[in-house]
Amino acid sequence: MKILVCVKQVPESDIIIQINEKGTWIQADSFNEFKMNRLDEFAVEEAMRLKESFDDVSVDILSVGPERSADVIKRAIGMGADNGIHLKTDIDAYLVPSWVAARIAEYAANRSYDLIFTGAMSEDHMNGQVGPMIAAHVNLPCATGVILQQLSFDNKTLYVEREIEGGGRDTLELKIPAVVTIQSGPNTPRYPSLSNLLRASKQELEIIDAGSFNRTHTGEKIYRLTYPMKSRAGEILTGSPQDKAKKLLKILRQKAFID
Amino acid sequence: MEQTIIVIAEHFEGQIKQVTYELIACAAKLQRFKTLAIRVMVLGDDVAKLAREIAQISGHDTLAIQVPSLHYYNGETYSDVLAHLLTEYKAAYICAAHTSQGLDFAPALAVALDADCITGVEDVVEKDGNICVARPLYGGKILAHHRTGAKTSILTIQPGVFKPLESGYHAPGAVEIKSIIYESRRSVSLGLKQAAADTSGIAEAKVIVAAGRGIGEAENLGIIEQLAQLFPRSAVAGSRIVCDMGWLEYKCQVGVTGATVTPELYIACGISGAVQHVSGMRSSGFIVAINTDPAAAIFQVSDICVVEDLKTFIPIFIEMYAKFKNNNQSEFKRP
Numbered sequence: 001m002k003i004l005v006c007v008k009q010v011p012e013s014d015i016i017i018q019i020n021e022k023g024t025w026i027q028a029d030s031f032n033e034f035k036m037n038r039l040d041e042f043a044v045e046e047a048m049r050l051k052e053s054f055d056d057v058s059v060d061i062l063s064v065g066p067e068r069s070a071d072v073i074k075r076a077i078g079m080g081a082d083n084g085i086h087l088k089t090d091i092d093a094y095l096v097p098s099w100v101a102a103r104i105a106e107y108a109a110n111r112s113y114d115l116i117f118t119g120a121m122s123e124d125h126m127n128g129q130v131g132p133m134i135a136a137h138v139n140l141p142c143a144t145g146v147i148l149q150q151l152s153f154d155n156k157t158l159y160v161e162r163e164i165e166g167g168g169r170d171t172l173e174l175k176i177p178a179v180v181t182i183q184s185g186p187n188t189p190r191y192p193s194l195s196n197l198l199r200a201s202k203q204e205l206e207i208i209d210a211g212s213f214n215r216t217h218t219g220e221k222i223y224r225l226t227y228p229m230k231s232r233a234g235e236i237l238t239g240s241p242q243d244k245a246k247k248l249l250k251i252l253r254q255k256a257f258i259d
Numbered sequence: 260m261e262q263t264i265i266v267i268a269e270h271f272e273g274q275i276k277q278v279t280y281e282l283i284a285c286a287a288k289l290q291r292f293k294t295l296a297i298r299v300m301v302l303g304d305d306v307a308k309l310a311r312e313i314a315q316i317s318g319h320d321t322l323a324i325q326v327p328s329l330h331y332y333n334g335e336t337y338s339d340v341l342a343h344l345l346t347e348y349k350a351a352y353i354c355a356a357h358t359s360q361g362l363d364f365a366p367a368l369a370v371a372l373d374a375d376c377i378t379g380v381e382d383v384v385e386k387d388g389n390i391c392v393a394r395p396l397y398g399g400k401i402l403a404h405h406r407t408g409a410k411t412s413i414l415t416i417q418p419g420v421f422k423p424l425e426s427g428y429h430a431p432g433a434v435e436i437k438s439i440i441y442e443s444r445r446s447v448s449l450g451l452k453q454a455a456a457d458t459s460g461i462a463e464a465k466v467i468v469a470a471g472r473g474i475g476e477a478e479n480l481g482i483i484e485q486l487a488q489l490f491p492r493s494a495v496a497g498s499r500i501v502c503d504m505g506w507l508e509y510k511c512q513v514g515v516t517g518a519t520v521t522p523e524l525y526i527a528c529g530i531s532g533a534v535q536h537v538s539g540m541r542s543s544g545f546i547v548a549i550n551t552d553p554a555a556a557i558f559q560v561s562d563i564c565v566v567e568d569l570k571t572f573i574p575i576f577i578e579m580y581a582k583f584k585n586n587n588q589s590e591f592k593r594p
Contacts, residue, residue, distance in 0.1 A: 013531065016554045017400050026401070098369065098376060124397055126534075127378050129366040132334075136370035141335060141445035144363045161452060163516050164359040167509060170332065171449040178445075185503045219408040220375040223391050228402045228559050232546065236564045244565055245576040248547065249583065251563060255545060257466060257524045258489055258580070 001057045001153065003047045004113045005081065006104055006134070007040040009065055009072040010124040019225045025094065026225070036072040039119025041189035043182040044076045046149065047117055048190065051080065054153060058082045062107065064100045064210055066092040077200035078192025084203065087210040094125065099217050101133030103210050109138050113177060115158070120145045120181040131181035142179040143172060149180060263348055264289055266319075267341070267355040268301035270309055275301075278356040278416075280423035283317050285416050286354050287424060288383050292390045295351055298322065299432075300344075302337060304330045310434050318429035323436045331448040337364035340441050342371035350411050357415035358515075365413050374411035379534065381420045398533045399556030418515075419538045458510050458518035464494035466524045469513055469540070470506070471498040473529015473550060473569055477506040482573045483528055489580055490524070498536045514539040528569040532557025549573070 011017075011031040018027040036044075044061070051057040061076040062085040063069045073084035087103050089095065108116060116135075121128035128144070135142030147169070148161040162170040163183050174180075192200075237244040252258045264286040268279040279299075286297045299321040301310050310323035324344065329336050341364070345353070353368070355361035357379050369376035382393040384404065391404035392414055461467060468487040470480060480495070487493040497507040499514055513520055514536040525543035530536060532548070532555055540546070541560050548561040549569045558564045565572060 011397075013398060014552050016552075017397050019401065097366075101366075101370075126394075126396065126398075128362050129369075129376055129378060132363065132366035133370050133376075136338070136367040142363075142367065143446070144334070145359055162359060162363075164451075165515055166518075167458075167512070167516055169452040170359065171452045172333070173447045173449060175445045184499065220377060220405055220412070221408065222403050223389065223406040224386060224404045225396075226402050226404070228395065228399060228556070230559045231541070232560055232562045234558055234561055234564055236558075236566065241567055241572055241575050242579070244567060245572065245579045248563065248565060248576060249579055252524075252547075255524075257545070 001050070001054060001114045002112065003050060003057060003059045004062060004108055004111075004116045005040070005043050005047045005059060005076065006062050006064075006116070006118040006130065007044065007072050007076055008037045008063060008119070008122050009034045009069045010037045010122055013123060019227070023224050023226070025222065034068060034071065036075055037119050037122045037124075039121060039123075039182060039184055040072075041119075042184055042187060043117040043119050044079050044081065045187045045189040046182055047115075048080045049187065050115075050151060054151070060085060060113075062087065062104060064095065064103055065089055068092075070205060073205055074197075074200040075192055077203060078197040079190055080193070080196055084200075084205040086205045086207045088207055089210045090212055094222055096217060096220055097125075097127040097129035098133055098219065101130045102137060104130070105134050105137030107208065108134065115151075115176060116140070116179045118179075118181050120183045128181070131179055135179035140177050140179050141174045142181070143174055144181045145183045146180050147183045147185050151176075262295050262351045264295045264297050264352045264354065265345065265348060265350045266297060266299045267353065267361070268299055268309070268313055268321075269356045269358060269360055270301065270303065270306070273309075275309055275312060276356070277423070278358065278418040279313065280317065281418060281421040282354045282356060282416055283319065284421040284424050285380070285383060285414070286352070288421070289352055289390070292383070292385050293351065296320075298348070300324060300341070302326060302329060302340065304328070307434070307436050310436070314432035314434045317424075317432060319432040321432055321434050323434065325436060325438045326441050328442050331450045332360050333443050333446060333448040334360075334363040334367070335443040335446045336441055338367040338371060339443075340439055341368050344437075344439075345372060345411075353411065353413040355413065355415050357417045361415045365415050369413045372411055372413075373409065374413050375407045375409040376413045377405050377407070378415040380414045380416050395534055395556075398531050399537065399559070400554055417534060417538065419541065458512070461494045461496045461511055461513065461520055462518055464492055464520075464522050466490035466493040466526070467496050467513070467520055467522045467540075467543070468493060468526045468528065469496040469498065469530060470501050470528050471530030471536075472500045473531075474501065474506075475529075475570065477504070479570055480506060482570065482577075485577055486526065486528070486573050489577065496520070498530050498533075527557050527561070528573065530557050531555050532560065
């Protein structure tokens with residue numbers, strides 16, 4: 001059985017993000033530290049669990065992005081995956097999900113994967129489109145936001161539970177090959193092991209030129225970035241922590257939340 | 260045929276979901292920038308009644324698409340049936356809900372129709388003569404205005420952002436019923452497995468103290484509980500990650516996949532303010548946020564912003580309150 005897991009490198013979340021002067025994208029030096037998208041870690045972990053439960057499972061990791069994206073591919077190999085594929089882009093910019101999905105679908109089309117996993121959404125651009133778009137391109141069934149899956153390899157079916165609003169679960173059975181986007185919660189992603197990280201550092205990734213995004217993309221694009229408007233007063237308390245605590249207490253007392 | 264905005268209604272267990280009327284409100288805002296007719300579509304095995312209800316309330320023409328196999332939501336059926344039908348309509352925009360359903364079928368439909376797909380839309384605006392849709396990036400720290408390039412744009416609209424229009428007098432829209440036989444070949448929907456967790460505990464609280472990733476470790480829940488204890492009729496809640504980590508039970512989760520709460524006071528401790536969480540608490544009466552990151556998105560929806568580490572700040576606050584109470588009482592006792 002062959003599994004493809006698509007992972008994305010995203011900036012660390014606890015950073016201050018500055019918009020560039022023209023207001024067209026993020027200031028280049030905003031991002032210094034990167035990590036694997038959290039939901040993609042769950043997707044890698046799901047693949048690793050299938051590898052441990054069934055014989056003869058190989059797990060390929062794929063990422064679309066600039067040079068630095070190789071780090072998350074190596075991390076996933078460190079978690080135990082077999083091979084890494086880097087669809088390298090020539091620019092470090094916002095990549096429209098339909099473009100990313102089309103590139104991945106081109107790669108996956110004739111490689112007979114039984115399962116393709118992605119995280120349900122990336123933390124940075126929050127589109128949630130790549131997984132279901134890959135499925136549409138390669139004509140496979142797809143379930144999104146999956147928190148539980150059970151593979152019946154003999155019947156060639158995958159039972160999945162999708163999380164829906166309010167905490168309920170929508171259940172369905174997919175014929176494999178299939179595409180599944182993973183929500184957080186089904187497992188605890190493992191840390192890379194030292195031996196696997198050593199292997200990852202020596203292993204060559206398959207590097208493929210993803211083509212020029214700027215030249216080929218004609219559809220939707222980001223026009224302007226702004227900082228969101230505050231929807232409330234947003235009074236920022238100032239002073240020492242003690243001053244702030246005093247002010248907060250005064251406000252909560254005035255509003256009669258506390259006596 | 261005149262260009263249209265197609266609204267895909269969402270329904271659950273025989274009821275139209277509120278978000279359907281929010282989608283219509285979004286479509287009405289798009290009409291301000293471009294002359295387009297609104298047409299609503301509702302899919303299911305028994306939706307004629309729902310279509311009449313939508314046409315009555317909204318005044319827009321509504322198409323009931325009756326698919327006998329569609330007893331439960333099925334993404335494959337939605338995208339295939341809609342792709343087939345929508346080639347007949349010149350849809351400039353297709354509005355679906357940014358929910359577990361809309362986000363499931365919209366991307367595949369976009370591929371089938373060669374349309375743009377923009378998800379998590381919070382507003383539509385005109386910028387320099389272009390129609391743009393606004394959506395959050397980076398957990399809500401940035402708002403991006405996207406311009407569309409295709410003939411058709413599929414938008415998934417964040418629930419709770421557009422206000423449904425006042426339903427003054429208008430003639431009901433026309434209802435058309437279309438029956439389509441379709442069997443999904445590669446996926447079978449088996450229905451709803453479990454009801455949502457019982458979130459009545461936090462839904463009924465007057466004051467909610469909520470913990471996010473910023474609490475760092477489970478042991479720090481203690482100070483969240485201590486803070487909650489200062490308030491009458493209070494409860495402790497958490498963001499998704501705190502529940503995923505097993506630090507709090509899922510019945511304590513606030514957000515899209517948890518409870519939607521409207522307490523009089525909501526204190527968000529170490530919560531970044533991702534839209535999935537905010538949509539479950541933004542209607543709270545008064546919101547206080549404590550976070551070390553001054554750029555955290557939670558501060559945009561807060562009345563009071565405290566840029567501090569909750570692990571040090573909350574104990575200071577509790578101590579100050581205790582001191583204040585003592586002083587007050589001793590003053591009271593003084594002859």
